[in-house]
Each structure stands twice: as structure tokens, then as C-alpha cells.
Amino acid sequence: xxxxxxxxxxxxxxxxxxxxxxxxxxxxxxxxxxxxxxxxxxxxxxxxxxxxxxxxxxxxxxxxxxxxxxxxxxxxxxxxxxxxxxxxxxxxxxxxxxxxxxxxxxxxxxxxxxxxxxxx
Amino acid sequence: xxxxxxxxxxxxxxxxxxxxxxxxxxxxxxxxxxxxxxxxxxxxxxxxxxxxxxxxxxxxxxxxxxxxxxxxxxxxxxxxxxxxxxxxxxxxxxxxxxxxxxxxxxxxxxxx
Numbered sequence: 001x002x003x004x005x006x007x008x009x010x011x012x013x014x015x016x017x018x019x020x021x022x023x024x025x026x027x028x029x030x031x032x033x034x035x036x037x038x039x040x041x042x043x044x045x046x047x048x049x050x051x052x053x054x055x056x057x058x059x060x061x062x063x064x065x066x067x068x069x070x071x072x073x074x075x076x077x078x079x080x081x082x083x084x085x086x087x088x089x090x091x092x093x094x095x096x097x098x099x100x101x102x103x104x105x106x107x108x109x110x111x112x113x114x115x116x117x118x119x120x
Numbered sequence: 121x122x123x124x125x126x127x128x129x130x131x132x133x134x135x136x137x138x139x140x141x142x143x144x145x146x147x148x149x150x151x152x153x154x155x156x157x158x159x160x161x162x163x164x165x166x167x168x169x170x171x172x173x174x175x176x177x178x179x180x181x182x183x184x185x186x187x188x189x190x191x192x193x194x195x196x197x198x199x200x201x202x203x204x205x206x207x208x209x210x211x212x213x214x215x216x217x218x219x220x221x222x223x224x225x226x227x228x229x230x231x232x
Contacts, residue, residue: 035221037169044226045161045169045212050219061220062121095168105216106159106174108181113168 002026004034004096006111012086012118019082020114022096029077030054033099035107036070036081040092050099051079086118122147122215126224134232139200141227143213148193149176157217160189160198163226164209172211173198205231 007021022034036048049060053072060070069082079096094114097107123146133139149157156176161169171180173189176196186201200207208231213224 045223047221059219110168
């Protein structure tokens with residue numbers, strides 16, 4: 001069974017660093033892209049970026065380039081989303097999703113979401 | 121980068137009636153391989169999004185056949201032939217031709 005299990009909720013202060021995770025199982029982790037999607041409170045979905053764990057090919061939305069770092073460790077089949085210095089505006093739910101890619105398309109499996117709260 | 125625009129943003133529907141959502145892209149999503157890189161997702165209340173339609177018109181695994189997708193190039197439509205109570209939530213189109221990908225604003229479907 002394909003699963004993406006994300007790390008638990010986080011409460012942080014502005015300026016702190018954070019790394020959240022997304023562990024894939026039940027499929028070949030290095031053969032599919034992993035996407036990260038942000039959902040701010042009461043708002044829509046925003047595509048942040050994507051990584052191909054097999055070669056760590058990473059692409060970012062211009063809106064998030066330089067603000068976050070997407071990485072993956074294929075030895076533990078886990079993708080990561082990282083901030084160096086959080087802002088209150090980073091408070092949101094962050095989803096990871098397996099991206100089919102290639103000649104096909106679509107994120108067919110999603111994590112449960114990680115709620116990040118940044119508040120002083 | 122393509123910008124995705126959905127309409128309507130709010131869609132009240134009577135159970136058993138059809139529903140239709142439009143999604144327009146500022147750039148063509150038709151790849152030279154003949155596929156349209158446009159997907160549809162549904163986010164039910166309190167849940168993660170789920171894939172409904174990929175490549176414009178292909179239903180994802182387990183999606184009821186009352187859902188259908190159509191369109192090509194810059195104009196796409198998601199249709200629900202007969203809305204059921206379990207279809208409530210926010211529907212998003214997403215372009216996936218070239219990174220950065222982007223979502224539409226979302227269409228909230230509610231039952232009258």
C-alpha cells in the first residue's frame with residue numbers, strides 16, 4: 001500500500017528554523033517526484049516545488065525560491081521541507097504528494113498534512 | 121508561467137442535478153505528445169486533496185464515473201453528471217505542463 005506519512009504539527013517562533021518530513025512507503029521512492037503544497041488558513045492550494053529523489057532534481061515556484069529548501073534522503077525514503085528563519089506568514093498546512101510525471105500527470109497520493117504555526 | 125482561473129468560485133447544487141466548473145489557463149497546456157497537462161482535485165472538508173482527473177480527461181483510480189473532464193489547450197471543464205452529498209468540497213484545477221505548476225483559486229461546491 002502506497003503511503004506518505006508526514007511529521008507532526010509544529011509550533012515555532014519567528015526567526016526559528018524548521019524541517020518537516022514526508023516518508024514514502026509501498027512504492028519505489030526514487031521513481032516518483034514528491035511535490036510540496038502550501039495551504040494557508042482558509043485559503044487555496046499553492047504549489048511550492050518538487051523533487052525527484054532518484055537524482056535530487058529540484059524545482060521551485062518563484063514564490064518560494066530562496067524561502068524554503070526541498071530535499072530528500074532516499075536511504076530513508078523521506079522528503080523534507082526546510083526553513084532557515086520562519087515568519088508568521090509561514091503559518092499554514094503543508095502537504096506532500098507523490099507526483100506521477102513523465103508522460104502521465106497528477107499527484108495520486110497525498111500525505112495527511114503538517115500544520116505549522118509560527119507565533120511569538 | 122501559466123495563470124489558472126476557475127469559475128464559478130461558489131457553486132450551490134441540488135442533489136441529483138448536474139454541475140460544471142470551468143478552468144482557463146493563460147497558456148496552452150497541450151504538449152507535443154498530444155496530452156493536455158491539466159489535472160483536477162477535490163479537497164473534501166478537513167481532508168487532504170485527492171486526484172479526480174489527470175491529463176484533462178482521465179479519471180483517477182476509484183473516481184466515480186459521474187465525474188468527467190474535457191477540454192484542450194487553454195479551456196477545460198469538470199462535469200459532475202449528478203451531484204451527491206459526498207461531492208461537497210473545494211475543486212481545484214492544476215496545470216502541470218512545465219514547472220512551476222500552479223493551481224486555480226478553487227471552486228467551493230455546496231449542497232442546496
